[in-house]
Amino acid sequence: MEKYDVAIIGGGSAGLAALKQLSNLGKQAILLEAGSEIGAKNLSGGILYSKKPQKGQVSNVEKIYENFLDDAPFERKITKYILHSTSKDKVYSMDLTAAHEYQSNFGYSVLLNKLNSWFAKQAIESAEKLGGGIIPGVHVKSITWNESGNAIIQTDELDEFEVKAVIAADGVNSEIADMVGARPKFTPTQLYQGVKVIVKLPEEIIEKRFGISSDEGAAHLFAGDVTLNHIGGGFLYTNSDTLSVGAVYHYHSQLENPTEPSALIDALLKNPMISEFIKDDVPIKSKIDKSLPQEEQLRIRFAVAKQIKNWNEIRSSYLSSSGRQRLIDSGKYKIDEDIKTRLDGIENQLTKLGVTFGSDYVEAEYGAKLVPDGKRCRMQKPFFKNILFVGDAAGRGIFVGPRIEGLNVGIDDGVRAANAVAKAIDKNDFSANSLGEYYSKETENSPYTTDMKQIDKNYLKIFLDATKDVPKDLIGARYGPILKMMSNEKLRGIAVKFANILGYEKLLPMIESEDTYVKIPIQLAERLGEIVSQSYSPSIPSIADRIGNLSYNDDNSSHIKVLNPNSEFMKKMVTLCPAKCYSEEGGNVIIQHEGCVDCGTCSQETEWRHPRGEKGIHYKYG
Amino acid sequence: MGQLNVAVIIKLEPDFSEGNVSYNPDGTLNRAETKNTLGPHSGIAAHAAFFAKVMYDAKVSIGTMGPPIADLALQQAQQISDAEELHLYSDRLFAGADTLGTAEVLKTGIHKMKEKMDIVFSGHRASDGETGQTGPQTAWKLGFTFLGNVVSYTVDMETRTIRAKRLISLQGTPDVLEEIEAPLPVFISIDPTYKSSxxxxxQRLAFQKYKKEAEKRADNYKDYFTMFNADEIGVAKSLVGLPGSPTIVYKVERVPKSTATRKAEVIDGSDPEAIRKAVGKMKEALDAMVIK
Structure with a gap:
């Protein structure tokens, strides 16, 4: 049997950070990733922060990857952060850029497929020198221990092998945690369900529309009627030449009052402000005249497909300064005007082929994932024997108001786990008492853990300052006195202390309620909001089209097994599965796994596994 | 034990993916307007050569006959196989060759490669020719044992023998996997279902390492690339191009459309009523099929 020191399971941002850090420390490590390549299974809302906490230290992305700022394919540095309250066509906006910048060096919008591939490239470079590396397309199916306490890892694809330590970075639906019994599955009250679409939009249109320069970006958050009465909200982040538009809702609120996740996205897309944000010129094909000879119909079909492909490519380059430069450098064009002439030429040809141009938006990818709420579900002791859990797998996400942090937490955890394992290798002691307890202490000391445990009064002040124009009667009897107390400089400290004694557990039902996410924002918009007019109506793809556009490598048998086909929970899955994998026939819920996006929404009452290596969803953006 | 040397013969073919292919008004392929790419079966052969690279640290060479733009196919195959020698045999004299004329050029080219070959791989067939003869004819000209439809193989480096599994499909009989052992050198025509495991x-770590090396090499493929004309590889001119090709294309007939025997009906997928009708008909048909 082959033997290695350490195996990292899962090639997301956290697992990759662990690999990079172990390699930086001169330790050999191998990382197993179930997707056919790094990034295939990764999805995030889309902001990666670098933090500077007042107390304690965190390992930021630019510290682990020395060339991050010069070379990494992040999208845009978010320089505007605005919260909008919506009611029909009315919107009331509050600038929360100060909250976004609070204790942070920067926050970049990111697309995980691209970014994690870059992380992987850096990590492999260091890992290979030590005989380690990344192995994609491998799904771990069991972990057992031999008499010397080493872990024996069995996979669906490889011969079994032996390691001294495991770093489990297999995400919110951690199978490792489940199979070894490290923790129970997360429950709906501990989770958020997130759905996201990627919208294509040329670079310079984004800059003009959002009032940003080429090295700036904007984040817009939404609460109010767009939530369809759920606790949570919507977001829109600018990427380089795409937008991430998503909805994140408390899973428990979804179970109480099930709404199709895609409908929650649609509610956002239909909002006049968002419709105008995503608007673009698009070619519209006309129906080919069926009376023409078949060969002619075929010729037109191919010509239209070819020219639309050309038009899209040249237009997105033309509407980007770096894109224009690339075309000129390639020698095909001398000056910008030549590119424009070529673009006009293609437009003319398309017009002759019966194609017209109109306003719409272009959706490139649909995706969904569960997000752990660290204040409710972080593992108090994130280890089991010689397995250390990091990031989402340990339930360590930060949710405080509009602030959602996960990637940076996972990266920091990955580094802490790597440091712990490196120490264990030096001491040759991988026991739970030594390795596990040390790592557990390290994560407990992380400033991120503090954020999951306590309210930060300075952070709170930023919100209170932002809401100072809000009429107090809107806030209502329940929150009025609290707000009044919090607004007072002297009383705030005492109030926060008192709140922290009460603990998140008692406070959360009050803070995260229909009032704060739905009712108050609606009233705000109605009373103070401005009317946004909508110039077109976006043609939103059906869920079938959205799933049809995703890439899959279908497995012939299902990785998910329904345990009780007529339970209340499973019946709700018919509505709540973001990929519509469930349907009800004769009172029984049945699964069709082919469109599954591995989000884990149904994992509570199913036998839930990730697909075998290389199988299942393959995100292109993530 | 010694080094294992493998060669792959590949072909540049039209890219049939949507947006890249163009047709003439009469429905035939417009070759001038259609983009070219490495043939899919050539790609599989390159994967099979890469298997030897990962498992036995083999040295990989690639050869192709074609126009000067066929360097694109060599680059793509190098990216798959991590080859360190790329040969393009290109000469006006080679034009109009049938499979036999092509095999002569390839055989001569393989002899011109730096190492003496232990295994030569070819794809199963071309996507624009479909005869599947170039491989076996090259094997015959090289005097190598020919193994067709190979789906997997291992090499015993001590005894210099190969064990290969061949997929034998005959209509009306179940598929058979035949395992055979042969002394090197051999010529392998790879089955379309081949997948390295x-x-x-x-092994996976070695795979990743060489895959990365292959990408780096393919970025600088010109460093590994040599183009040869007829004189440079020294072929017998009577055996290549038109003179070396006994095949005469007398006439190309379009395959006539057969008349449909089924009663097909086109329905509009967006009309729920039409779908309901179709499902009803399917149910009817299924009921009729139940064996009582």
């Missing part, structure tokens, strides 16, 4: 962590 690496079962050990160490």
């Amino acid at each position: 690496f079962d050990k962590v160490s």
